[in-house]
Amino acid sequence: MAVKEELRAGAKASRNSTIALIFLAAIKGSVGFYSGSSSLIADAIHTSMDIFTSLAVWVGLKLSLKSSGEHFPYGYYKAENLVALFVSLLIILSGVELVREALSTIRDPAEIEFQGLALGAAVFSVITIYALSQYKFRVGNEIGSQALIADATHSYTDVFSSMVVVVAIIGSMLGMPWLDSLGVLVISVVIFKLGISTAKESALTLMDAWLDRDSIETIRESVEHIPGVNRVDDIRLRRSGLVVFGEMQVESAGECDLKRVEFLSAEIEEVVKDKIKNLEHLSVDVKPGKMSELRIAIPVAGSEGLQSKLSRHIGKTPYYIFVDMEDNKLKNWNVVENPAADLERKRGVKTAEFLEEKGVNVIIVKDIGEGPFHKFHDSFIRILGMPDDVDDVQALIERITELDVITSPTE
Template sequence: MAVQENLLLGAKASKNATLTLVFLSILKGVVGFYSGSASLIADAIHTSLDIFTSLAVWIGLKLSMRGSEEKFPYGYYKADNLVSLFVSIIILFSGVELVREALLNIASPVEIKLQGIALGTAVFSVIAMYALSQYKFKVGKQIDSQALIADALHSYTDVFSSLIVAITIIGSLLGVLWLDSAGVLVISLMIFKLGIGMAKDSILTLMDAWLDKDSIERIRQNVGSIQGVKTVDEIRLRKSGLVVFGEIEIEIEGDASLKRVEMLFEEIEKTVKNEVKNLEHLVVNVKPEKISVMKIAVPVLMQEGLHSKVSRHFSKAPYFIFIELENNDIISWDVSENPAAGLEKKKGLKAAEFLKDQGVNVLIAGEIGEAPFHTLRDNFVKLLQMPEEIEDVEQVVKKVSELNTLTAPTE
């Protein structure tokens, strides 16, 4: 189901819940007032606060439906999380008020009148609030709305609070008058526990914390099993309202051509979507496989192996020495003539094409023209600046990790 359809479904659920809560709060308030039941009045206050929380959830979901814009490039989805935090604050506030009322009434309990009507109202409230909480929870889970789920859990506490009200009224029938205020205190404790838990989850989500660690491990395992993916380095997910934004960094085997990367992206996105509901956007950062063996080319003046004198002129050098380096250790080397050295025109370009054909991935050069520079760069050959003070090939190779990268032609 599309995100916009989810938001519409959630907004409709919040609207229906608000109307139901208005009816229940009025019913419990009126019966509580005429019967003198403090717990029923407290439950009516609790339910009336639910009206504001349901309205807040509705507003948050409606805001989330607004598209992205220059000021909010990621949309208004976090309005859902802000509303969830707001709901938790209201829940805690209602708990404080109920405790205050209970402490005032526990010292001087009042006998409940119209006990049958009060008990019937409490039982009806239990049934109605249970049905309402299940409805909101089902829709909240379906669309993955943190605010709607939080609101459903809040309504679920009303089920227990109404049940406690029924018990206190039964206690009044049996002559245990203080049970009414004690019931209010129990309801308040339940409200505090719920509010603190909701506030914690809302704050963590607003700070982009990802709470489902198991899903990260499953994604790492499933993406790592895709053919062509060598390693999965980083996985970052963050929830914004109903939707999730993600970033994954992988290392692939072989070349990183655009067509190959595009094919891998489609498979990776599908894999992540299987684990993460409402994935809105996924960034896949692809790194080519780390080169275990570097093939380095150095222009030289003579054929004396690793002791050859280096040539600072890339295209005019009579020879190139090719060195294979693994973990900074030389494992082999070979000297070849530069086929472009005797040419009058385009010798730099010819020399660059020669190195490309030899599979070179690093060139150490002093002077290099524009055409060979761009030819080698376009073929992913790394260009390093040859140091001024070193003349021996072996000394140059030993310092390869310290050399500066050439970022522009030098001739």
């Protein structure tokens, strides 16, 4: 589901919740006045306050749907986080109100008339509010809306307050009005905990804190497995309403042109999108890595080691010598037969695949066709030109720092 569609789904859920709460508050208020149940009247007032909470969430989600403007280039998505913080404060205030009501009823327990009618309205309220909370939880979790989840949490705490009304009415019927006050005090503790937790998460999100550290490590590991990425230097993610914005700095496996940087950036963004839901934009800074350790592939006509004569072909050459160097100093070498030399078709491409499997990051050639060139280029293997006045491997290695980079096919 696209972000805009998710925002519309969240706004629809808030609108439906608001309508249901208006209907419920009217029922509880009417029955409360008719039966004389002060707890049911108080619960109706409480539900009336929840109407404004749902309206606030609806407004926040509708604001998030607005297109970016000159003053809000990142969109209005954080309106949703602001509303979530506002709702969490209302949750805490609801807990304070419940404590106040509990202390009041301890001193002056109420007598209820038409107890059956009052009990029926209270039970209906519990069922309706519970259904509303689960509906908003489901939609909120599906779209990742902090505000809608906070509102669902608020509704869920209202289930308990409505259950207190049920207990109060039953207690009145059984001659035990003190059950009301005891239940309210217990529920208020739960409400405070939920409210503080939601407020903390909303405030941290507004301050661009990223709370899911495990996802950072998962992204780092996934991106570092992309061919052409040496390492990930920095990852920064921040949530704005339902969407996520990110920045990443990576080091490529050697130098690469702008086209390859663009391709690599797009590949990284696709990997991150698989890990982070609703990724709106990822800025990738690709810095070329310095290759201190080189594994060089050189086509040779024979297997005489560093005295081997150079070959001017990529696919037809019978042997390749692999030369390992560190900080321009020779470490070791070995000569290997070219398994693609006797093939009739695609010798160059198959040779390129063979060299890639061997971990080569530099190849020195005289001429190169389009197929092997793009294969080497896409694998971040640097292609150096072989000079005409050099005959053997030893002399070529001594001039390694002077060789030009081949940037396009030569055949």
